[in-house]
Amino acid sequence: MTVNSAAVIFFSPTGNTKKVLKSILAGMNVPKTRMIDLTSPTVRASTPPIFEEDIVILGSPVYQSKVPPVLPPYLRNLKGNGKPIVLVSVYGNIEQGIVLNELASLAAEAGFSIFAAGSFIGEHSFSTDKLPIGEGHPSQNELGIAEDFGKKIREKMSGINGMGAHSLTIPGHKLPLLDHFLPEYVSRKITKPPVVDMKNCDRCGICARICPVSAVEKEKLMVDGNVCLRCFRCVRTCKKKARSIEFNAKPIIPLFFTLKNKVKHAPVLYI
Ligand SMILES: Cc1cc2nc3c(=O)[nH]c(=O)nc-3n(C[C@H](O)[C@H](O)[C@H](O)COP(=O)(O)O)c2cc1C
Structure with a gap:
């Protein structure tokens, strides 16, 4: 089967998952793509899409070894109708956890056929100049691996007639x-909600507009710490660098990340 169209559905507050998915798409060389960005709460609240495309690609970051809690309620409403799906997880060089297995269960429950899967590394959401974690990821080399993965997906699709026949089992x-x-x-216990320095803030309000869970109040730009995901999208998006990442004062936390970050991980592909 020739792949003429792909739907890409993803959550990516700090952009690493999106970067990896774009490289996979480049490798697949699909003429028609539809990007469904679940980072936006409005998109997550809207009616689930109907997939007319030949293949669906689903990307999620790893949050505490699992799928971010905002995703499963949305994914459970999707209808796969036997369509092939590629699962992609991106983690911050600490621990890839069970995200691919969780995505596989959610996708199977929704009626998709698991076609391929891969885990990749992206700079950790908590990474700062003082405490770099997963810095430099995804590297150019890793994006090249993602592109090759895309080519393999295309090749595998071209050998397939009919859907659902080639469902892949991801190792547990x-x-x-x-x-x-x-x-x-x-x-929420190890990091503070993104701290704001009002001297630098020009009140453009972008932090409130781009927050994946609408945790930033629009007038005073205060963050609701109980809602905030600690994705630090607002920190990375603020042009004035008015927001920053701060850990709660427990020296064990930076030590934990520093030690874990010494191990260099690599992408793992299942196809
Ligand atoms: C709340 C939270 C929990 C996280 N938990 C993990 C984890 O368990 N293991 C890991 O390696 N990275 C973890 N990360 C880092 C992200 O998986 C990583 O930064 C990823 O690249 C983010 O994807 P994005 O840029 O598409 O948002 C966590 C990030 C956040 C915000």
Whole structure:
């Protein structure tokens, strides 16, 4: 089957997942693509799309070894109707967790046929100049691997007649031991909500507009710490550098990230 169209559905507050997906698409060389960006709360609140395309690509970052909690409720409403789906996870060089397995279950429940999958590395959302984590990822080399993956997907599609016949099983990953003991959404405990320096803020309001969970109040630009995902999209988007990332004062946290970040991970592909 020739791939003439692809729907790309993704959540990507700091852009790494989107970057990887774009490289995969470049490799696939598909004439028609539709990008469905679930980072926007408005898109997540809208009626789920109907997929007319030949293939669907689903991308998600890793949050505490799992799929970010905002995604499953949306994904459960999708209708796959046997369409092939490619699953992509992107993590911050700490722990890839069980995201590909979770995406596979959600996709199978929605009626998709798992066609290929890959995990990639992106700079960690908590990374700063003082505490770099997963810095430099995805590298040019890794984006090249993503592009090659796209070519392989195209080749595999061209050998397939009829959908659903080639559903792939992704090896089961285990939730890391530590994650069994950590409180739910531990990021809210280890990092403060994005701190704002009002001297630098010009009140453009972009932080409120681009927040994936509308946690930034539009007038005073205060962040609701209980809603904030700690994705730090607002920190990366602010042109005035008025917002910053701060850890709660526990020296063990930077030490944990520094030690974990010493291990260099590489993309893993299933096709
Ligand atoms: C709340 C939260 C939890 C995270 N948990 C993990 C994790 O368990 N392991 C990991 O390696 N990276 C983790 N990350 C880092 C992201 O997976 C990584 O930065 C990814 O590239 C973000 O994708 P995006 O740029 O598409 O938003 C976490 C990020 C956030 C915001």
